[in-house]
Amino acid sequence: FAIGTMEMGGSAYKENSSDDGQEDVGINYKLNRFPYAVVWQPFPPLTWILPMAGHTGITDSRGVVHDFQGPYFVEEGRMMLGRATRYIQLDPNKVMGGNEGENVAERWDRLIGMGCDDYRKRIHCIIYPNCNHHVAHCLNKLKYNGWEHWEMFQLWWMVLFHSKYCGLRGFLISMVPFLIILTIVLAVVLAKHL
Numbered sequence: 716f717a718i719g720t721m722e723m724g725g726s727a728y729k730e731n732s733s734d735d736g737q738e739d740v741g742i743n744y745k746l747n748r749f750p751y752a753v754v755w756q757p758f759p760p761l762t763w764i765l766p767m768a769g770h771t772g773i774t775d776s777r778g779v780v781h782d783f784q785g786p787y788f789v790e791e792g793r794m795m796l797g798r799a800t801r802y803i804q805l806d807p808n809k810v811m812g813g814n815e816g817e818n819v820a821e822r823w824d825r826l827i828g829m830g831c832d833d834y835r836k837r838i839h840c841i842i843y844p845n846c847n848h849h850v851a852h853c854l855n856k857l858k859y860n861g862w863e864h865w866e867m868f869q870l871w872w873m874v875l876f877h878s879k880y881c882g883l884r885g886f887l888i889s890m891v892p893f894l895i896i897l898t899i900v901l902a903v904v905l906a907k908h909l
Contacts, residue, residue: 741778744881747798748778751807751823753850754799755874756888763892767875770796771850773827776807776820781831783849786839789831795846800885801878811858823857830856847871 742749751774758769772782772794784795813822830853837844847867854865880886 742802742804743778744798744885746778747780747793749774749780749799749802749804750776750778751805752778753803753805753854753870753873754780754794755801755803755878756794756796756799757892758796759892762889763896765871766890766893767871769801769874769889770794771846771870771874772799773830773850773853775824775827781827781853783831783834783837783839783844783846787835787837788839789834789849791831798881800881800889801874802881803873803878805859809860811861812856826856827853 742752747754754772754774756770757763762769770782772780774780779792780790780794780799782790782794784790807819807823810819810822810826812826817825830849833852834844834849839845845867847870850870851865851867855863859865880889
């Protein structure tokens, strides 16, 4: 059920491998583990209208999610609304931030930690700052793909066109409410014009 893959100028991260010789835990939907990824879940009722808008988190090298859930609070290990339903696999070799001499996993984890520490000093708001801004801030710390200007709307674009569903369950939870509302709206519009 993949919408696309995260290519962004080079080879995508290969699941279950790393350049530093350590074996990654790999993607595990049931344990909510996604090494080197942005994870997403619907945020009802907003997602029912805008299917790319939802709750996001970012994971460390072991796949543990870091999720800005409220004022001065970044949860580690679980997302606010349950398990992720979509994920965007990132390539840890595209991290341009950090210090030379660090291996890929150390650099990724340290920079994600710095981004999370910054958000532990911030108030949370549904508009700004929110979980999407936290993830964008972490991507900016990573200088992911050489870019330091990640924003919420770029994340929405990535979710819509580059994410993968976490199996059939992920697809159903993510899209069925939107598709039901879309069907009702189309039926009403067509009924008025017949």
